[in-house]
Amino acid sequence: MRRRYGAETEITVVDRDNRHVYQPDLLFVPFGLVAPDSICRPRSKQLRRGVEFRLGKVERVETEKNTVHLVGGETLPYDVLIVASGAELLPEETEGLTGPGWGATAFTYYSVEGAASLSKAMEGFEGGRLVVNIVDVPIKCPIAPLEFCFLSDWWLQKRGLRKKTEIVLATPLDGAFTKPVAARMLGELLEKKKILVEAEFATGRVDGEARKLHSWDEREIDYDLLVSIPLHGGSPFVESSNGLGDELGFIVVDPNTLQAKAAPNVFAIGDATNVPTSKAGAVAHFQAETLGENIQHFLAGEELEKSFDGHANCFIETGFSKALLLDFNYDVEPLPGKFPLPGIGPMSLLKESRLDHLGKLAFRKLYWHLLLPGRRIPLISAQLKMAGKDTSLLSSTKEGVTG
Template sequence: MSQRIVILGGGTGGTLVANRLQRQYGDQASITVIDRDDVHVYQPGLLFVPFGLAEPQEIVRPRHAQFRSGVDFRIGEVDRVDIAHDTVHLADGVEVPYDVLVIATGAVLQPEETDGLIGPEWGRSMHTFYSLQGASDLRGAMAGFEAGRLVVNVIDMPIKCPVAPLEFCFLADWQLRQRGVRDDVELTFVTPLDGAFTTPVASSRLAGLLREKNINVESEFATGRVDASARRLHSWDEREVPFDLLVAIPAHGGPSYIARSPGLGDALGFVAADRHTLQARAAQNIFVIGDASDVPTSKAGSVTHFEGDTVVENIRQFLAGDELTGFYDGHANCFVETGFHRALLIDFAYEAEPLPGRFPERHLGPLPLLAESRLNHLAKLAFQPLYWHVLLPGHDIPGVSSQFHPAAEPRAQQTSGAPR
């Protein structure tokens, strides 16, 4: 009996799950991936484009070329999911029935949710680097920026890769120093969080780096609107931050078909899922991977990668009628570029905040955690070919486990992976 597995989204999660399932089932399952376009962006590369450290064409490949043969890739716009009838409805009227559905459609940028952000100044004095077009446009604006107020604003959480706005600040500081104009630029990081990051130890370490680099922090700033002509950010509690060049990270939400599929998503369009099994709350035959879900960990490529094991395992068990034992512990692993050819690395999980230590082996490393090093930077650069050639095809990265392993001594660690 051939099982019909339909995967919505052909990005990191959709691609690696499709390839793993195809390898596992061969002809025993029909695997269909649906995406609205054929452009796969290596999203970690977007950070480097505004600084001329990556070219846009270097970080883009066709989606269809990333699949094993046997995976059916289709281009189509999803209108809605009919959960009661196990059917995906496409905008052109085509109906795609499934036995198992995987939601891997990620998060979308919603700059229109913030009053004043989209207008004549968008792409001129107001930018984002969270899209290919935005990152390319910002390169020109950064290159021509000689003096004034450069403001990096996270409009609202959650966002993809929550360390990327900090990395942008660090790289901007570095580029401005190289160009000899750093003293003429006031660089400010504006965040709705109460510090540089969400967890105490990493937050204080990152705050120290911001101070060293003379980057101001405006915290607990919930952006209510942007006055484009006066070039000011206004918070809901009536504070103001003036800028000459704004780099905004727009609010994120789920794609619009989620809202048209009753019961599937929350108010922001993220799909409610069990944080450990990644099974959707709406139906037992729907699983969620990556940025699309509401599970309380970072929206990051590493999370998607680590979730892959759990999703594939649990789909197999679901189809076999067994109890789900695939268990995701919230493991996330992020390289934070700090400029000057250095990076720091953080490694954490639901019940374990990022702490100093070494990765992937607690004593041997070789990569230091929560400390800047050139080796971390080289590892970040080395990841791009691994992404296309190891991660997307659905292979394991040698030495890197999808489960969190405490880097610090156990006494300093909260229990990892225990269900709450």
């Protein structure tokens, strides 16, 4: 925006804290591979000159009056509002989860503090039943729980504890992933690594004293160590802002333009939105392009571009210095192939490789130095490309997809 409009545009970023977390690295913290401090940096330092940073908690947004109300009574008027308030963890919404055993035998690594305390528990783990439980979707990064299982398998083998440990993934989904081709391939990988999958497990409550998970349909899973991915919801101010969010507090937007249904001058990005794609960082990056264009169109009184296609791109760490890569959007499920150059790669899609692992690790640097400052990554486009993907595994319903 500063590049497009110069000093005539005032840009204010409001956040309740000044700590930006590189969330993909939370996965590595419990295994002692990354120190918690090393994945956090001040938000204010990431912003370019000319962008004002304000610390403050938003109480509500009044779209009728183009005003953001902060806790404490201060108000901020706007011409255009971008909601990027993310998804919050709601562990207390699951009966018993934050009761006895929380922080002792039950943890989440979806927060910096949670990941750090799980790291200590892993250090003292001597084998038993390690249960990774997705309470319900949507969650930030739906494949991170699989990665946690894969890394646990590797980590436990390294420490000589694998034979004494059962790893169980308890998921509300009917398989390893939501899309058929990837679900099959990832399911095979879980099987190969002897990770048990308890599918369609809708967690009803946790009994921390007996160390048991109970599902709504009365199944039980015992655990010695529970790694929970709690329910997610939108930021609390959304509920107090008339018409802005859905029943889970995510901003209701047009899935292709990212304009809020509540008001034409409100847009949303990232895991704050209700769009049916991954709530992961790569998605926010691809959305940013559409968002920038569309705010410009809106200010010029032009029609918005329906250019966001749900594009998501994620590395899945599979242990033993390997990873695999997924590339998909609203209409095209993850498929095998090469990325970003068709036939050449060098990255492989939906197939384990050492290079994909190195790619995942290298991404850290790209994130802080290229993505956050708003630079483009060469060869990677915001829209999904079909070239280089093997479509022979698709069922007949995907005709008409071009790219």
